[in-house]
Amino acid sequence: MLRALAFRALSLGLSLVVASVVIFGMLQGVPGDPAAFMLGTGARPDTVAALRAELGLEGGLVARYLDWVGGLLRGDLGVSYTYRVPVSGLVLDRIGVSAPLALYALLLTVVVAIPVGLVAAANRGGAADWGVMGATQLGIAVPNFWFAMLLVLLFAVTLQWFSAGGFPGWGDPLAAIKALTLPAVALALPQASILARVLRSALLDTLDADYVRTARAKGLSRRGVLLRHALRNALIPVLTILGLQFSFLLAGAIIIENVFFLPGLGRLIFQGITQRDLIVVQSVTMLLVAAVICVTFLVEVAYAWADPRLRR
Template sequence: MLHFVLTRLLSLTLSLIVASLVIFAVIELVPGDPAAFMLGLNATPEAVAALRADLGLTGSPVARYLDWTGGLLRGDFGQSYTYRVPVSELILQRLWVSLPLAALALALSTAIAFPVGLLAAARRGRATDYGIMGATQLGIAVPNFWFAMLLVLVFAVNLRWFSAGGFPGWEAGAGPALKALILPAVALALPQASILARVLRSALIETLGQDYIRSARAKGLSQGQALRRHALRNALIPVLTIIGLQFSFLLAGAIIIENVFFLPGLGRLIFQGITQRDLIVVESVVMLLVFAVITVTFLVDIAYALVDPRLRHRR
């Protein structure tokens, strides 16, 4: 198990190094000068040069990359060009919106997908199975931003159960804050629940054809008991993969939903940083999201080893 964990940690470290190089290189290749953008069209070359020096944009790319990565290792994400505050402060403010949103959406997705996937596998080839597969296909096909606008129209405009957008902040209380996240979480959870339910159904059907399941049925277990006691645990590996990827997507890929609901999250921060040419914000936030994705992948690998003992003992 120790060898397994160390191997995954080494892979995680190398992935972060490569990701930092790619992110910095891509940002460097983006056309436009942040200093000239901030000062406007009528700025003099002297003023632009002075602002570039003040923002730390005059050094060589290698020196700036080393300075940026060294700051990341120390927990210093730099200072925003636009807001003139530490990027870490901006990230911390926005993280308290994006992280609960991703966790709530993942919880809703899992809570919907597991019983639906189990029911579809248990009723394989029947009308219930066909109905569930059709519904999940529709859930995958419907764009989440369109579904989000539909939720706003029904539950915010017509029924007035929820607000159409905005976030009151956690200082207003956990109830109002969570209520503001319910509609965007549902909009994010629907396609993810559909994907997870289909993967779980496929994994369960494949597992139900194994010899040990037939042996369990021969010993007197019902199909439901064999499904819950034996098949589900052995079908979890592909499901864990999807759950890990979904959390990463929900944390890093909710930019459209955050803009639909005017949520001050990390996705909206990246969008604002791109439009305002605030490159240090874009670099640092994207690197943080890459770190979150790679860390979640590492935790999924550890969960693999806990679920499947063969991975722990494989050399």
């Protein structure tokens, strides 16, 4: 098992190298000059050249790529063109919103999806199964930003139970969690629908296995078979989806963060794109790619915990 994990870690390391080349190449190919954009159309050429040198935009692509990667390895993500502060400081400020939001939404996803998937599988072909499948199909079809606006209208404008947006910081943890609740629910709805459907399908496949029929023949109740035997053996696809969902929730919450005016990583990338702050977009995107790859590796380690057969 250790050999397999070492080989997989090497593969993921190569994926990081390829991702860094792709991200750097794509952003360097974006038309326009960030220095000229910042100074405006009336800037003098010598002023633009001086700003390009200050921002580190001079030199060949290979030298600039190696300089950027070397900085990443040292923990230096560069200096923002717009804010003139280290990108690492911006990331540390924003990750305190994006990471808890992703974990909160993932927790809601699991809390909702696992019982719903179990109920649907236990009542295969029944009214509960059809109801769950219809509700999850609706949850997948509804855009999360539209659902987020409905949540704002109902709970913030009409009932006034929550604020319509903003983040008060972690000085008051209860207020911070309350501010993240509506965004987390908006993010969790489609993810819970997907996870519930995947769990139901995996459980139905497992319930048709020979060992399940043997357990039933020995007198074990259907509920006991479902919880003690079928659920654990159905966890492999569920863990895969959970890993992908956490990566999406961490990196793909740009629209939701903008709807609720949350100062997270998604909003930082959006602001970097609109302001042509390419070093921010480049470094933060690379960090998110690294997070996705690390989560993928942890999910594969979790496979061995869920299914002992995979430890060989």
